[in-house]
Amino acid sequence: MDLATTAPIAEPRSAAGGQPENQDQGERYYARFTLAQRYLHGFLAVTFLGLAMTGLTLRFSSAGWAVGLAHSAGGFGTVLFFHLFCAVVLTGAFLVHVANVVYRIVFKREYGLAWGPNSLVPNLKDIRDFVQQFRWFFFRGEKPKFGRYAYWDKFDYWAVFWGMVIIGFSGFAMWFAPFFARFIPGSWLNVALLIHGEEAILAVGFIFAIHFFNTHLRPENFPLDLVIFTGRQTEEELKRRHPEEYAALVAAGELEKLRVAPPPRWLCNFGRAFGATAISIGFVFLGLMIAAFLRE
Amino acid sequence: MNWSPAVVLPLVLAVRVMAASPSASAECLTCHDDKGANFKDSVHGSMACTDCHSTIRAYPHQNVAKVQCDTCHQDPVKGVSSSVHSQASPQACQGCHGDAHAILPATDAKSSVYPTNLPRTCGKCHGDAKLAKQHGLTQVYTEYMDSIHGFALTKDGLLVAASCSSCHGSHKILSKKDPASKTNIANIADTCGTCHAGPKQDYLAGIHGQGSTTGNTMAPVCTDCHTAHQITNVSTAAWQMKTTATCGKCHREQVETYRDTFHAQVSALGYIETAHCWDCHGFHDIRPPTDPKSTIAAANLKTTCGKCHSGVNAGFVSYQPHADRRNFHQFPLLFTSSVFMNMLLASVLGFFALHTLLWLNRSLAERRGKK
Numbered sequence: 128m129d130l131a132t133t134a135p136i137a138e139p140r141s142a143a144g145g146q147p148e149n150q151d152q153g154e155r156y157y158a159r160f161t162l163a164q165r166y167l168h169g170f171l172a173v174t175f176l177g178l179a180m181t182g183l184t185l186r187f188s189s190a191g192w193a194v195g196l197a198h199s200a201g202g203f204g205t206v207l208f209f210h211l212f213c214a215v216v217l218t219g220a221f222l223v224h225v226a227n228v229v230y231r232i233v234f235k236r237e238y239g240l241a242w243g244p245n246s247l248v249p250n251l252k253d254i255r256d257f258v259q260q261f262r263w264f265f266f267r268g269e270k271p272k273f274g275r276y277a278y279w280d281k282f283d284y285w286a287v288f289w290g291m292v293i294i295g296f297s298g299f300a301m302w303f304a305p306f307f308a309r310f311i312p313g314s315w316l317n318v319a320l321l322i323h324g325e326e327a328i329l330a331v332g333f334i335f336a337i338h339f340f341n342t343h344l345r346p347e348n349f350p351l352d353l354v355i356f357t358g359r360q361t362e363e364e365l366k367r368r369h370p371e372e373y374a375a376l377v378a379a380g381e382l383e384k385l386r387v388a389p390p391p392r393w394l395c396n397f398g399r400a401f402g403a404t405a406i407s408i409g410f411v412f413l414g415l416m417i418a419a420f421l422r423e
Numbered sequence: 424m425n426w427s428p429a430v431v432l433p434l435v436l437a438v439r440v441m442a443a444s445p446s447a448s449a450e451c452l453t454c455h456d457d458k459g460a461n462f463k464d465s466v467h468g469s470m471a472c473t474d475c476h477s478t479i480r481a482y483p484h485q486n487v488a489k490v491q492c493d494t495c496h497q498d499p500v501k502g503v504s505s506s507v508h509s510q511a512s513p514q515a516c517q518g519c520h521g522d523a524h525a526i527l528p529a530t531d532a533k534s535s536v537y538p539t540n541l542p543r544t545c546g547k548c549h550g551d552a553k554l555a556k557q558h559g560l561t562q563v564y565t566e567y568m569d570s571i572h573g574f575a576l577t578k579d580g581l582l583v584a585a586s587c588s589s590c591h592g593s594h595k596i597l598s599k600k601d602p603a604s605k606t607n608i609a610n611i612a613d614t615c616g617t618c619h620a621g622p623k624q625d626y627l628a629g630i631h632g633q634g635s636t637t638g639n640t641m642a643p644v645c646t647d648c649h650t651a652h653q654i655t656n657v658s659t660a661a662w663q664m665k666t667t668a669t670c671g672k673c674h675r676e677q678v679e680t681y682r683d684t685f686h687a688q689v690s691a692l693g694y695i696e697t698a699h700c701w702d703c704h705g706f707h708d709i710r711p712p713t714d715p716k717s718t719i720a721a722a723n724l725k726t727t728c729g730k731c732h733s734g735v736n737a738g739f740v741s742y743q744p745h746a747d748r749r750n751f752h753q754f755p756l757l758f759t760s761s762v763f764m765n766m767l768l769a770s771v772l773g774f775f776a777l778h779t780l781l782w783l784n785r786s787l788a789e790r791r792g793k794k
Contacts, residue, residue, distance in 0.1 A: 188691035189682075203694040264781040266788075279778075286771075301685070304742070305734035313741030318760045320685060321748060325764035329771060337775040346786040 177213035187419035335409035356398025357390035461525035502594030566652035625707035
């Protein structure tokens with residue numbers, strides 16, 4: 128191990144961040160997500176759980192667990208309050224994110240965000256990767272060499288993005304119905320409730336089953352992928368999960384610019400606690416939702 | 424003739440009994456003193472024994488006939504003999520009025536047929552599970568006693584509350600199937616309206632009352648919504664929470680479409696602070712939307728919705744509180760949205776479920792391979 132290169136990484140962050148995890152000592156860590164991105168995911172996760180718990184209570188209101196939940200929460204007013212509160216926080220986080228992306232693309236001229244290997248915008252390679260992934264599923268080829276974001280990462284992002292637009296608009300239309308009814312016919316309010324609920328069920332089903340598996344629970348990452356909580360991945364993880372990005376970073380000589388200190392132990396434990404809690408709540412509500420569906 | 428006392432005493436007694444004076448009754452009491460205990464205080468206290476036991480002329484008695492109450496009480500007895508109680512007992516009168524020698528006026532608070540006591544009197548038979556079963560009757564006694572009428576009358580002693588006889592009559596109680604019965608569906612509104620005049624007036628003006636008076640047997644009468652014996656205080660949330668199901672007994676489709684709304688979701692969670700059927704449609708004088716006086720007539724919607732929602736406008740009230748997403752012809756936009764959303768959900772979740780399973784299978788295979 129080259130001490131000369133590891134020395135500078137014991138940067139301010141490590142000094143302030145406490146003890147690194149023992150097992151990870153000696154591993155090289157590279158930044159994947161900024162602190163702002165990790166906060167965004169955190170806000171998204173917390174408010175999404177809040178919205179899902181309160182929203183499912185309303186959507187499946189005839190189920191016994193929904194009635195029990197509403198009463199133990201202190202009544203329907205409390206359930207609706209938390210739903211609207213989480214909606215406001217999530218809307219705020221969404222708007223800040225959109226403003227930030229627009230600012231970086233338009234004013235900072237970071238066109239790579241909008242198009243290219245590090246962009247979340249789907250391109251032809253994603254289609255090739257997608258086809259290749261299915262070949263791999265059926266033992267007919269190698270695993271595709273993914274870039275910074277795999278096609279399912281992009282689907283995750285855009286599904287949540289458009290989900291928020293649709294659920295958000297329909298939700299605010301119902302919340303401020305008299306105001307919105309000045310511009311739209313009342314029959315659209317009927318449609319608003321329908322798509323608000325259906326799109327939300329899609330989101331809940333997708334996040335609590337598909338996203339949890341794709342990102343955390345699949346055998347390669349089981350039980351949790353901590354990268355969204357620590358913001359860092361090991362060199363091995365970067366090489367294995369994002370081979371194309373790794374190759375490009377090495378070729379451009381920019382890999383070491385991303386070098387960071389190992390995540391402190393408290394941060395890893397925080398990520399584990401947060402992730403385990405979120406997944407547990409998600410699974411419970413996924414089960415309750417499926418049970419209510421089967422009963423309907 | 425030997426005027427021995429053994430001959431004279433009965434003769435004297437017989438003559439005095441025939442004279443039918445109160446003092447003659449005193450003679451009766453020398454043997455029948457058990458009958459005299461409460462007789463003086465009874466409604467018949469001023470009468471002589473032989474007024475009722477009119478066939479008794481002498482001692483020892485011969486031809487002791489059954490007392491005929493209808494000698495005086497013609498109408499009540501005629502009523503009972505044509506009622507559902509005609510076969511009840513050979514002594515039908517005493518069944519309700521109690522001991523023949525201690526009958527009190529119905530206005531006496533101790534009378535068995537005084538309003539506050541009447542439910543327990545009727546309950547002697549109608550609260551008996553065996554008897555009820557035998558005659559195919561429901562157990563109305565406990566239901567009534569827990570109802571707002573029963574509670575007000577027997578617990579609080581409010582004489583304005585309906586007792587059994589208020590609705591069923593007293594002597595000529597007829598089966599509800601009999602068109603002349605006070606509880607026949609054609610007469611229920613009048614029966615309840617005896618006390619509840621306002622609701623009756625409203626009811627007759629509404630579509631239910633209109634239907635009922637024009638002979639539509641499907642149209643509900645008071646008891647269809649309020650029940651007959653379990654009538655509850657309508658201002659309790661517990662009763663109001665049941666109203667949707669009550670309306671839904673007939674208006675099935677409307678309740679189905681109501682369930683799709685936010686109103687119904689809040690209600691299903693157990694909260695009353697949301698629109699239930701009657702919040703929008705009213706209750707006794709429910710009118711069709713074509714009636715200008717209807718709460719849901721186009722011109723009145725802003726007022727009706729405005730009871731709960733502030734800032735209502737024309738667009739707002741064009742919301743469809745009973746939109747049916749399965750009905751393309753009436754609600755094409757909603758129907759199309761519903762089909763689209765269902766397809767979207769099925770395809771996205773279905774595809775990714777498959778994707779996930781294939782992935783899991785492949786990853787596990789790779790793991791096994793490594794080992």
